[in-house]
Amino acid sequence: MSFVCKLGFHKWDGCTCARCGATRDEHHVYSTDCGTCSKCGKTHDKHHDWSKDCEKCARCGETRSDHHNWSVDCEKCSKCGKIRPNKHHFVNEICSICGQGTFVDERDGKTYKVVKIGKQIIMAENMAFEPEVGKFWAYEDTYVKISAFGYLYDWETAKTLAPKGWHLPTKEDWETLYQLLGNKASTVYEQAKVGGNSGFNGVLGGWRYARGEYNSLGASGYFWSATEEDQNNAAYFKLGAYKKLAEFGKGKIEVAMSVRLFRD
Numbered sequence: 326m327s328f329v330c331k332l333g334f335h336k337w338d339g340c341t342c343a344r345c346g347a348t349r350d351e352h353h354v355y356s357t358d359c360g361t362c363s364k365c366g367k368t369h370d371k372h373h374d375w376s377k378d379c380e381k382c383a384r385c386g387e388t389r390s391d392h393h394n395w396s397v398d399c400e401k402c403s404k405c406g407k408i409r410p411n412k413h414h415f416v417n418e419i420c421s422i423c424g425q426g427t428f429v430d431e432r433d434g435k436t437y438k439v440v441k442i443g444k445q446i447i448m449a450e451n452m453a454f455e456p457e458v459g460k461f462w463a464y465e466d467t468y469v470k471i472s473a474f475g476y477l478y479d480w481e482t483a484k485t486l487a488p489k490g491w492h493l494p495t496k497e498d499w500e501t502l503y504q505l506l507g508n509k510a511s512t513v514y515e516q517a518k519v520g521g522n523s524g525f526n527g528v529l530g531g532w533r534y535a536r537g538e539y540n541s542l543g544a545s546g547y548f549w550s551a552t553e554e555d556q557n558n559a560a561y562f563k564l565g566a567y568k569k570l571a572e573f574g575k576g577k578i579e580v581a582m583s584v585r586l587f588r589d
Contacts, residue, residue: 341365359385379405397440399423403522419446425524430454430488439588440524443505445498446588449526451475454486462581464531465539474530474542477581480559483549491586496552496560496573498587503562503571513571514564527564528583535579547582 327344329335335342340352340362353362359373359382373382379392379402393402399412399422419426424441428448438449453475455461459482464470478486484493494502506516506523516523531542541547544567550560558575561582565572576582 340367359387375405377405378407395423397423397522397524398425400425428491432488438526440526442502442523442525445502445505447494447502447525448491448586449524451528451530452478452486452584452586456482456485459485460581462533464533464542470542474528475583477530477533478549478584479581480549480576480578483582483584484551486584487586490589492589493549493551493584494587496550499548499550499560499562499573503573506571510570510572514569517564517571518566529564529566530583532576532583533581535577547576548585549582 330342330345330347335347336344337349337352339354340348340350342348348365348367350367353365353367353372361367373387374384375382375389375392377383379394380390381388392404393407394404395402395409395412397403399414399420400410401408413420413425414422415426418428419439420441424439424446426439428437428439429435430437433454435453437452440447440449451474453471455476460479461476461482463476464474487493502525503513506513506525514527515521517525517527519526519528521527527546529541529543529546531540531545532547533539544565546564548562550562552560554560554575557577559578561574561576563572563574564570
């Protein structure tokens with residue numbers, strides 16, 4: 326190394342010192358090959374752009390194999406969105422591999438999207454069943470909102486909604502899901518929100534006070550559990566858009582919240 330370079334006065338040509346040959350990472354040139362600097366030949370994988378296709382760089386066209394993620398959806402990569410058709414293996418309308426699919430409630434003919442997270446199979450839409458007996462409401466009594474947000478049910482009614490093969494999840498069921506989605510309030514929220522990678526599709530349907538007022542549509546989603554906390558309260562799972570957190574709480578059983586069902 327030259328004396329001048331030892332004093333810190335390199336003569337830089339991009340990433341390479343013309344005097345001593347030293348390199349500096351922040352000035353590599355990857356214009357012709359994202360993984361190889363055209364100045365000094367250094368390779369670096371992070372400069373490739375795999376966002377559009379996990380196996381083909383959008384900048385230079387370099388390819389790599391086995392980097393798509395089909396575990397959430399057999400036909401759509403959860404990383405880049407690439408589609409590969411006819412890869413689901415449906416059994417009773419639910420894929421036995423990734424759990425994606427639909428469930429048709431024979432009681433009213435409504436179809437619900439279904440997702441598999443870990444070993445849990447969960448409805449990916451809020452319940453919109455109208456029981457013959459029980460208490461339930463459309464948010465602000467506006468029935469056009471039911472298709473997007475489902476109904477809000479008091480706890481006693483929520484416990485009666487499940488068709489054969491399904492159940493209102495316990496607090497333990499929700500805690501298992503929480504762990505599967507990252508076991509951290511902010512991480513779980515990002516995974517469970519509408520558009521999150523888990524497929525849970527956490528629609529924020531708000532809630533209804535026992536005295537009749539509605540609150541938090543589009544801001545929070547409250548989902549009943551089957552677990553009674555005490556004589557007047559039951560546990561719930563909450564997604565809050567304001568703080569972007571997933572949390573647990575307990576609510577008065579007269580309050581109305583959304584319902585998601587889990588497969589037995």
